[in-house]
Amino acid sequence: MTDLFSLKGKVALVTGSARGLGFTVARGMWEAGARIVLSDVSDEALQQALAALRVEGCEAAGYVFDISDEAQATAAVAAIEAEVGPIDILVNNAGIHRRSPLIDMPVENWRKVIDVNLSGAFIVGRAVARGMIARKRGKIINIASINARMVRPNIGNYCAAKGGIVTLTKSMATEWGRYNINVNAIGPGYFLTDLTKPLSEDADFDAWVKSEVPLGRWGRPEELVGLAVMLASPASDYINGQTIYIDGGWQACL
Numbered sequence: 001m002t003d004l005f006s007l008k009g010k011v012a013l014v015t016g017s018a019r020g021l022g023f024t025v026a027r028g029m030w031e032a033g034a035r036i037v038l039s040d041v042s043d044e045a046l047q048q049a050l051a052a053l054r055v056e057g058c059e060a061a062g063y064v065f066d067i068s069d070e071a072q073a074t075a076a077v078a079a080i081e082a083e084v085g086p087i088d089i090l091v092n093n094a095g096i097h098r099r100s101p102l103i104d105m106p107v108e109n110w111r112k113v114i115d116v117n118l119s120g121a122f123i124v125g126r127a128v129a130r131g132m133i134a135r136k137r138g139k140i141i142n143i144a145s146i147n148a149r150m151v152r153p154n155i156g157n158y159c160a161a162k163g164g165i166v167t168l169t170k171s172m173a174t175e176w177g178r179y180n181i182n183v184n185a186i187g188p189g190y191f192l193t194d195l196t197k198p199l200s201e202d203a204d205f206d207a208w209v210k211s212e213v214p215l216g217r218w219g220r221p222e223e224l225v226g227l228a229v230m231l232a233s234p235a236s237d238y239i240n241g242q243t244i245y246i247d248g249g250w251q252a253c254l
Contacts, residue, residue, distance in 0.1 A: 004233065005230060005234075006033050006234075007029055008032075008033030010033070010034045010035070010089055010232070011034065011035050011080075012029045012087075012090075012091065013039065013077075013087050013089070013090050013128065014037070014038060014039070014091040014093055015039045015040075015091065015092055015094040016039070016093045017039060017091075017093060017094075018042060018045035018046045019045060019049065019193075020195055021093060021143070021188065021191060021193055021221050022093040023049055024221035025221075025228045026038055026060070026091075027056075027058070027225075028222070028224075028226075028228060029089065029229060030053070030058045030060065032232075034232070035060075035084065036053075037060065037061045037080055037084055038050065038061070039062070039064070039067075039076065040062075040064060041064065041065070041066050041094075042064070046062045047062070049062070061080070067094050067116065067121075067124050068115040068116050068119055068120045069123075073120075073123045073124050074123075077124070077127040077128055077131075087128050087131060088132075088137070088138060088139065090124065090125065090138070090139070091141045091143065091228065091232075092120070092121035092124060092125055092140070093143045094116060094120055095116060095143065095158075095161075095195075096116050096117065097155065097195060098112055098113050098157060099154045099158075100154055101154055102156040105156065105157065109157060110157045113158055114157060114160065114164075116161075117165070118160075118161040118165060125140055125183075128140070132176070132181050136179050136180045137179075137180050137181070139181070139182050139183075139232045139236070140181065140182070140184075141184055141186060141228060141232060142165050142169045142183070142184075142185040143165070143185065143186055144165040144169070144185040144187040145159075145165075145188060146187055146189045146190070146245060146251070147159045147162050148162040148165065148166045148187055148243070149163075149187070149245075149251065150250070166185060166187075166243045169183055169184060169185040169241060169242075169243060170241045174241065182231070182240050183240065184236065184241065184242045184244065185242070185244070186227055186228060186231070186243070186244055186245075186246060187244065187245040188219065188224060188245075188247070189213065189219055189245065189246060189247025190209045190218050190219060190247075190250075191218060191220065191221055192219070192220060200218060212250055213247070213250050214249035214250070214252065214253055215249060219247075219248060223246065227246060231244075
C-alpha cells in the first residue's frame with residue numbers, strides 16, 4: 001500500500017515554491033520520494049528556500065523564471081528536462097494578489113493577476129505537457145482556491161482567475177487524458193501563509209474565518225501535502241479533471 005503513494009524516482013516541478021503553500025507541497029513531495037524542482041521569480045527567495053531544504057538533507061534544484069512569460073517558461077522547462085530529468089509531476093502553484101474593488105481596479109492589476117494566476121498555469125502546463133505527451137505519462141496539479149466558487153469583495157480578479165483554473169483543469173484533462181496524463185486541481189480554503197498574513201492578523205477577518213469554518217480555524221500548509229502527494233502518485237491514476245477543495249468544511253454548511 002505504501003508504494004501506491006510513493007513518488008520515488010519522479011521529478012516534480014512546483015511553481016511559486018520559494019515560500020508558502022508551494023514550498024510546503026514541494027518539501028512533502030520530496031519526503032514522498034520525488035526529486036523536486038523549485039521555481040520563483042525572485043532569485044533571492046529561491047536561494048533562501050533551497051538553503052532551508054539543504055539543512056533538511058534535500059538537494060533540490062531551483063530555476064528563476066516568470067511563468068507568465070512564454071519564452072522564459074519554455075526555456076526553463078527545457079533546461080529542467082535536460083539538467084534534472086523529464087518532468088513527471090507539475091504543480092501549478094504560483095499566484096499573486098492585487099486587491100481593490102472592481103469599480104476602481106486598474107486594468108493592469110486585472111491583467112497581471114489573470115496573466116500570472118491563470119495564463120501562467122496554461123503556459124507552463126502546455127510546455128510540460130509536450131514532454132508528457134511524448135512519454136505518455138504525467139501528473140499535473142493546478143492550485144485553484146475556494147474563491148473559485150465563493151467570492152468576497154475586492155478580489156474579483158483573483159476569483160476570476162481561480163474560476164478559470166477549475167475550467168482549465170477540465171480542458172487539460174479532456175485533451176490530454178488519452179496520453180495517460182492526469183490533470184486535477186486542489187482548491188484550498190483559508191490557509192496561514194505569507195500571502196494571507198495581513199488577513200490573519202486582522203482581528204475581524206480572523207474571527208470571520210474561524211466562525212465560518214466548521215473546524216474553527218485556518219488551514220495549516222502541511223495539511224495540503226497529503227492530497228497533493230496522492231494526486232501526484234499512482235493512487236490517483238483514475239482521477240481526472242477534478243477540483244478537490246480543502247477548506248475545513250466551509251462549503252459544507254450555511
